[in-house]
Amino acid sequence: MLMTKRICLLVFLSILALARVAQAGTVVLEPGRDSYLVHAIVDVLEDPTGRLSFDEVSKEPPVVAFQQYDVGQFSFGFTKSAYWFRFEVLNPSAIPHNMILVLRTAWLDKISIYQPDGSGGYKETRLGDSLPFSERPHPHPQFLVDLEAAPGPQTYYLRISSTQAFLSPIELWDAQAFHDNDRSLLGYFGMFYGVVLVMLLYNAFIWVSTRDRSYLYYCLYLGAFFIMNFSYNGFSFQYLWPDSPRWSNWTYTSWVFLYQLMAIIFAMVFLETSKRLPRMHRLLSVFLYVMSAAWLLSILFASPVFHNATGVYFVFLYSPLTAVAGFLAWRSGFRAARFFVVASMGNLVGAFITAMTVSGFMPYSFASFHAVEFGILADVILLSLALADRIKYLRLQNEAAEKAIIEQKLQSNELLRQAKDDLERIVSERTAELRKARDEAERLSRVDALTGAFNRRYFNEVAALEFAKVRRLHQPLSVISFDIDLFKQINDNYGHAAGDEVIKAAARVSRNAVREIDFVARIGGEEFAILLPGSTIEQAAATAERLRELVIAEQVSYQGKLLAFTASFGVAQLKDSDQSFEALLQRADEMMYRAKNLGRNRVAA
Structure with a gap:
């Protein structure tokens, strides 16, 4: 008798399912199917005021009629309206089915889901990113709600409002199938974010290396x-x-x-x-x-x-x-x-x-x-x-250059064999050329290309030698560190080419203002250092003051305009307690920054 009742119930539910397949707003659960696109069949009601209650939209007939929505988009753009959604789930089997309702958009503000409570009423579940994450039924970046699809048809309602873009794809999943699929999706995100982070760190390393x-x-x-x-x-x-x-x-x-x-x-x-x-x-x-x-x-x-x-x-x-x-x-x-x-x-x-x-x-x-x-x-x-x-391009260039050198050597050897009488002359000329090229290369390695002043690397080498020398001979050694004032404004107002002309002028004035034994170097963008062997701090400060006045008098002609500029100077003398030249240079830098803080265009010693 019990078996007969179950068979009759199954037949009744199957007939009911067939009758509802063509009805809009109904999801019919099928054996072996894992997911359903609810937004493809959902009915929609727009609430421009946001004041409609669940009782008003769920009663028959509703205060405002639901309408079928065009499934092609399911996006409402940016809107202040609240939207109600209604759909029906038909379970043609005789046993309940554990499902999960999934809202894929992570930024929706307020979501209310109403599902039958089994006693003729409805229970409400609230979600949204306007609530703390701990209040979600599932600890998941998207919005998930458990649904128990009882045998037969059941109607569900959703209310959504958001200040973000109103994009709300809604899916219904078999619970186990969703978790299996979600693991794959999390694997995709893990791989994706891993690639981005690896490339970020890789490029950061290159930046640290190359600046x-x-x-x-x-x-x-x-x-x-x-x-x-x-x-x-x-x-x-x-x-x-x-x-x-x-x-x-x-x-x-x-x-x-x-x-x-x-x-x-x-x-x-x-x-x-x-x-x-x-x-x-x-x-x-x-x-x-x-x-x-x-x-x-x-x-x-x-x-x-x-x-x-x-x-x-x-x-x-x-x-x-x-x-x-x-x-x-x-x-x-x-x-x-x-x-x-x-x-x-x-x-x-x-x-x-x-x-x-x-x-x-x-x-x-x-x-x-x-x-x-x-x-x-x-x-x-x-x-x-x-x-x-x-x-690859650089490698091919190097290979071509090496090949050209080899061919050049072969041609040179052939010429040597053909003209033995000219060997000594050719060797002598070649040696002179190489010596000249070597001397020029050595000079260029020591000189700043823009200003003609010595560069920082060579400055450090000379400074180390002078440091050892004055320690041995107990002689004074001073350093002037100076920086062009408001250089960024010059670049911003007149362009980098004008800034380069100002830097060159500062270097030229510096070389003309010091002794032959003094050493002028460009050690940064607009920063210079002058090494003064045998000078006390008083003598160095006087040199710095003279240089400051020369800088004020210097004007740079650029595109028909005369550009004036100033500089701030810091002066320091070697102390017995200094363990390295860097300590002396650091004090000079500190004095230079002190001069800037005191109003620029001055000497601090």
């Missing part, structure tokens, strides 16, 4: 992308600030702003737009200021919707701008620009597609939602290929 600014800004760009994407996928709220929902809510788009700012700055530095593309440089600079102002204004006036919308919409501008800058630099003959264009294009396209998806202009899919991640991976891979191509 090339482009590597520094590329590291900052990768770091900004990492924290943006880490937040974008909900991991920062889970692991970094789980008890700070307000902070998390505001920083989602702040990281998007920061990522775009660093991408533009990296492009400007890498492409050398200030020198090669001055008009594009000005345009990118204006864009940076506008974006920064929009960012700050949206925070100051506490406008979340404006803050979030502008952060995403700026992607549509920065992507084409940087791409155009790359193409223009390439067309101007800058060879490295082709690496930038090829390596960055995938990232730019990925960011553009993701922004289109988040803004509601493209249909949602896993690929479009995560396109920015695929793009940055392409960026990293293509940059690696570009570096490999560069190494």
Whole structure:
């Protein structure tokens, strides 16, 4: 008898399932199927005021009618409206089925899920990034709720409101299948973030080794992308600030702003737009200021919707701008620009597609939602290929140079065999040329290319010898350290070429103002040092004061303008307690900075 009742129940539920397959808003559970796209069948009700209650939308007939939604998009862009969703789950079997309702978007502010409680009523589960992470039913970056699909049909309701982009793909999963799939997804994220971090550390190491600014800004760009994407996928709220929902809510788009700012700055530095593309440089600079102002204004006036919308919409501008800058630099003959264009294009396209998806202009899919991640991976891979191509190019150049040297030697040997009488003359001339080249190379290795003054390396060598000498002979030794005042303003106002002329003028005046035994060297960008053997601190201070007055009198002619400049001087004399020359130079530097702090254009000893 019991078996007969069960069979009748199964037949009834099967007939009911067949009757509801064509009905909108119904998910029919099927044996062996793991997941269902709820947003493909859901009914939608927009609540512009956000005041409709569950009782009002769930009663028959509802206060406002639900409508079927176009499944192609399932994105509402940026809106202040709340949205209600309704769908039905039909379990045609005779036993309950453990399911998990998944909302894939990690940044939704407020979510209320209403499911039957088994006694004719509904129970509410609240989620959203406006609540602490610890209040979630599942410790997961996305929003998960357990559903027990009882035999027969059951109706579920969701209410969602958010100041972020209203993108809300909804899925229903078999519980075990979801956890299996989630492990694979976490593996993907682990691999992805691992690649980004490895490349960040690798480029940071190169920057430390080379001090090339482009590597520094590329590291900052990768770091900004990492924290943006880490937040974008909900991991920062889970692991970094789980008890700070307000902070998390505001920083989602702040990281998007920061990522775009660093991408533009990296492009400007890498492409050398200030020198090669001055008009594009000005345009990118204006864009940076506008974006920064929009960012700050949206925070100051506490406008979340404006803050979030502008952060995403700026992607549509920065992507084409940087791409155009790359193409223009390439067309101007800058060879490295082709690496930038090829390596960055995938990232730019990925960011553009993701922004289109988040803004509601493209249909949602896993690929479009995560396109920015695929793009940055392409960026990293293509940059690696570009570096490999560069190494190959340099290797081929070296091989060609070696081959040319070998051919030249063979030709020289042939000439020697053909003209033995001229051997001594040729050898003598060649020896003289080599000696001259060696002397010139040695001189160049000691001299700063811009100013003609000695460089820091040779300065350190001479200083070490003088230090040992005066220690042995008990003679005085003084050092003057001076730095051109407000040099950055000169560069900013007149350009780097004008700054170079000022540096050369400072070096020229210094050499003319000291004795032949004194040693003038350029030891930094606009910083010089003068070694004065046999001079006391009083004599050195007098020399520094004379040099300061000569600098004031010096004027640099640049593009029809006369540029005046000043310098700050620090003077120090060797003490018996000094264990190395570096201690003496450090005191002179300290005096120089003291002179700057006292108002610049003065001598401190």
